[in-house]
Each structure stands twice: as C-alpha cells, then as structure tokens.
C-alpha cells in the first residue's frame with residue numbers, strides 16, 4: 001500500500017508480490033456514508049489477469065504436493081493475523097460498504113472462524129475404501145484438486161464470502177485467482193495482506209482487482225482456470241456459468257434470493273417481529289438470505305403488523321461507524337438507485353407504503369446513500385416487489401388465509417435460497433420443512449444467518465445447485481478419483 005495525498009493506494013497481489021495494474025489505471029473506492037474516498041484500487045486489464053493465472057499455474061504442482069496439515073498450518077496463521085486486525089478490517093469494511101461496525105467486526109470474526117474450520121479440514125479423510133469384486137484388490141476413492149480456481153466475489157460480505165471460497169480451495173490443494181468486488185477492494189487488500197504475512201508460497205493465491213466485465217468475465221473464459229466459484233447477481237452468474245460450461249470448466253454459482261418469513265397464527269409475534277427486522281434489515285437488507293417477503297396468516301396479521309411498525313420506527317439510520325446506528329447506507333450509488341426505484345414501482349403497482357422508503361431528512365446524512373426502512377402492505381404475489389430481488393431495506397407484507405396458502409405464496413417465486421417459519425406447532429414446522437422450496441430452511445429463526453460448518457446453497461434460480469461451506473465444499477474444489485489397485 002502506498003499513499004497519494006493521504007489517500008492510500010492499493011495494488012494487485014500476484015506471484016507473492018504487490019504489483020500495480022500493468023496499464024497503471026486506478027479507481028477510487030468510495031464511502032457510501034459520505035462519498036469520501038477510502039482508497040484507490042487497481043483497474044486491471046486482461047494482461048494482469050494473464051500474469052496472475054500464469055503465476056497460479058506455476059505454483060500449483062508444488063502446492064498440491066504439500067500435506068493437508070502443512071496447508072492447514074498456513075490457514076491457521078492467516079486466521080491469527082486476521083484476528084489481530086479485526087477492528088481495522090471491520091472499520092475498513094464499514095467505511096467501504098456501509099454495514100455497521102458491529103456487523104463488520106462480526107463478519108471478520110466469522111472469516112477467522114472459517115479459516116480455522118478449513119485449516120482443520122486438512123487433517124480429515126478425503127476418501128472411502130469400497131469392497132472390490134476381486135478379493136486381492138484395494139478399491140478406494142481419493143480426491144484431486146481442480147488446479148487453479150477463480151473466485152469472483154461480491155461487496156455485501158467482503159470478508160466472509162471470499163474466505164469461504166478461498167479457504168476450501170486452498171486446503172484441498174488448489175491455487176487461486178481472486179477477483180473481489182471493486183467496491184470493497186480495500187477490505188480485500190487487507191484480507192490479502194493476512195494471507196501474504198502468513199507465508200503462503202508465491203503464486204498460491206493472487207488477487208486481481210478490476211471491473212467485472214474485464215476481469216470477472218475474463219476469468220470465466222480463461223483456459224488456465226479450471227474451476228470458477230461466483231457469488232453475485234443472477235444475470236452475471238448465468239453469464240459466468242455459461243462461459244465456464246462452454247470451455248468445460250467446473251463452476252459453482254450462488255446468486256439471488258427472495259426469501260420469505262412465514263408467520264403462522266400461533267407464532268410468538270414478538271420473536272417473529274424481531275426475526276423479520278433482523279433478517280430483513282440488517283446490513284441494510286443486502287444479503288442474499290435477507291427476508292424480503294413477510295407472509296402472515298390472517299389471524300395474526302393485525303397484531304403482527306402493529307408490532308412490526310412500532311419496532312421499525314425505533315431503528316436509527318446513520319453512518320455505520322456511529323455506535324447508535326442500527327441501519328447504515330446502501331453500499332453504493334447504483335444499489336441506492338435500484339432500491340429507490342423498487343420503492344417507486346411498489347407504489348405504482350398499487351401496494352401501500354405504510355412506513356419509510358424515503359431519504360432521511362437529517363442534514364448530516366445528505367451526502368450518503370441512505371434510505372429509511374420501507375414496509376409495504378397490500379402486496380400481491382405478481383407484483384415486482386414480491387418477485388424480484390431488491391437487495392435493500394424493503395419489506396413486503398402479504399396476508400394469507402391459511403398456512404397452506406402461505407407456503408404456496410412462499411414458493412411462488414423463481415428463487416429458493418432461504419425461508420423461515422414462526423410457529424409453536426411441530427406438525428406445522430415439519431410440513432413447512434417438507435413443502436418449502438429453499439436450500440436453507442429455518443424454523444423459529446430468521447432467514448439470514450449461515451452456519452459455516454453446514455452446507456449452504458439454494459434451490460431453483462438461486463444457485464447452480466451446488467453447495468458451499470462445511471464439508472460440502474470438498475465436492476466443488478476437488479474431483480473424485482476411483483482407484484482399483486491390485487498387487
């Protein structure tokens with residue numbers, strides 16, 4: 001990192017060294033709370049990507065030859081380094097994408113835990129012994145790394161998502177080329193510094209910062225990259241998947257959600273309100289697992305609505321670095337415009353905006369991408385605000401005649417990432433688990449909140465049907481070899 005006029009300048013990380021983009025171009029990373037510049041980051045080109053892919057391919061044979069335990073030692077070191085820099089990395093995240101400092105520190109701590117989890121995976125079994133038809137033969141499975149993995153990551157979880165891709169890729173013997181979201185490239189550089197200081201061999205992991213079309217698409221098309229893991233929008237994910245498929249590379253896509261919370265007539269309404277607010281509005285609604293549709297069975301509707309509106313009115317919107325802020329700004333201007341445009345569309349479609357959805361009047365917030373949390377009611381399933389991922393602090397209330405109808409409404413979208421039910425009835429809970437189209441089903445818990453040791457991924461259009469995290473990650477980052485061995 002260098003500094004020009006006190007604004008820090010960051011570089012790519014290729015072949016174990018920090019290097020500026022070959023063309024020298026840079027872009028500012030902007031604080032969404034006030035539009036100040038947090039740092040200047042590279043605007044790389046395909047020449048930079050080629051260098052990174054070459055470095056990874058040069059390193060990969062030596063890296064795969066290490067034992068899992070040796071690779072794990074380095075991941076443990078990176079975890080310790082990141083833990084020591086928790087506050088600094090958390091603050092950078094808040095300044096780059098707006099989530100509150102408490103949430104940002106929590107996410108960084110989660111990154112540390114993920115690193116330690118996968119460091120331990122280096123000591124666990126990677127195959128099975130299977131009875132062979134020949135009594136003298138040994139029939140078993142083992143796993144081979146893919147080679148070079150390309151990771152394309154978004155800005156909404158700038159530490160946790162990259163780490164839940166990088167850590168399993170590395171522990172199972174792959175080298176990595178990582179393209180972080182440009183919006184959070186300063187946070188990414190700090191994560192990368194932890195890997196650098198941990199002493200990973202040169203070429204094991206590279207970070208190339210640049211635009212999605214240039215570097216992201218370039219990675220999907222690059223013959224030197226053997227597997228691509230992506231988290232982001234559906235439109236881009238499908239392009240990435242198509243490009244990888246066209247050249248026979250493995251790919252994994254985690255994309256959007258339109259996640260419902262269903263409130264049954266017998267639900268504990270205080271808990272359901274808390275879960276709706278936390279699941280829907282934390283991180284300013286910018287989680288793929290965020291609650292976006294609130295489907296309430298009619299007998300509970302009025303009481304739930306009243307409690308929800310009371311509670312939402314207490315949430316303080318502001319700069320995520322202020323200790324009393326509950327809801328930070330949208331992460332960038334384009335996201336802000338998208339959210340405001342969905343709020344306008346909701347009104348035009350005939351839903352009633354019963355709370356928020358406006359720019360705050362506080363003079364101190366005038367330069368930031370702030371919007372007050374919005375609640376719509378009278379929403380029907382065909383409306384855009386009930387179908388499309390908004391990725392902002394917008395809740396759509398739908399009223400259902402029965403739990404059966406609530407589940408039908410919950411399933412009436414193209415997505416299937418996460419879903420939650422509030423009920424005290426075990427029978428209803430089991431029926432929900434069985435009927436709901438979602439990769440992550442939560443009963444009496446909010447829609448967001450992923451456990452790092454469990455598989456995570458969606459059904460329908462939310463993913464490429466693969467799973468990340470936990471032991472499930474091994475399925476993407478390795479290929480199974482079936483071995484028949486006879487003396």
Ligand SMILES: NC(=O)C1=CN([C@@H]2O[C@H](COP(=O)(O)OP(=O)(O)OC[C@H]3O[C@@H](n4cnc5c(N)ncnc54)[C@H](OP(=O)(O)O)[C@@H]3O)[C@@H](O)[C@H]2O)C=CC1
Pocket residue numbers: 152153154155156179180181182183210211212213215216217218220231232233234236237239240254255256257287288335338389390391
């Ligand atoms: N599932 C999730 O967790 C996320 C969902 N989203 C959804 O996507 C919407 C738009 O957000 P946005 O940031 O634009 O999401 P994108 O899908 O555009 O960005 C995600 C990542 O993909 C990169 N990228 C962008 N274009 C391409 C491309 N053509 N080929 C390969 N990679 C590319 C981005 O790079 P760069 O940023 O440098 O352009 C970033 O690293 C949000 O409103 C939300 O609905 C967004 C983020 C996360």
Ligand SMILES: O=C(O)CCC(=O)C(=O)O
Pocket residue numbers: 156157161231286287288289447448449450
């Ligand atoms: O809910 C979470 O903790 C993770 C959400 C997530 O993966 C995402 O928003 O991309």
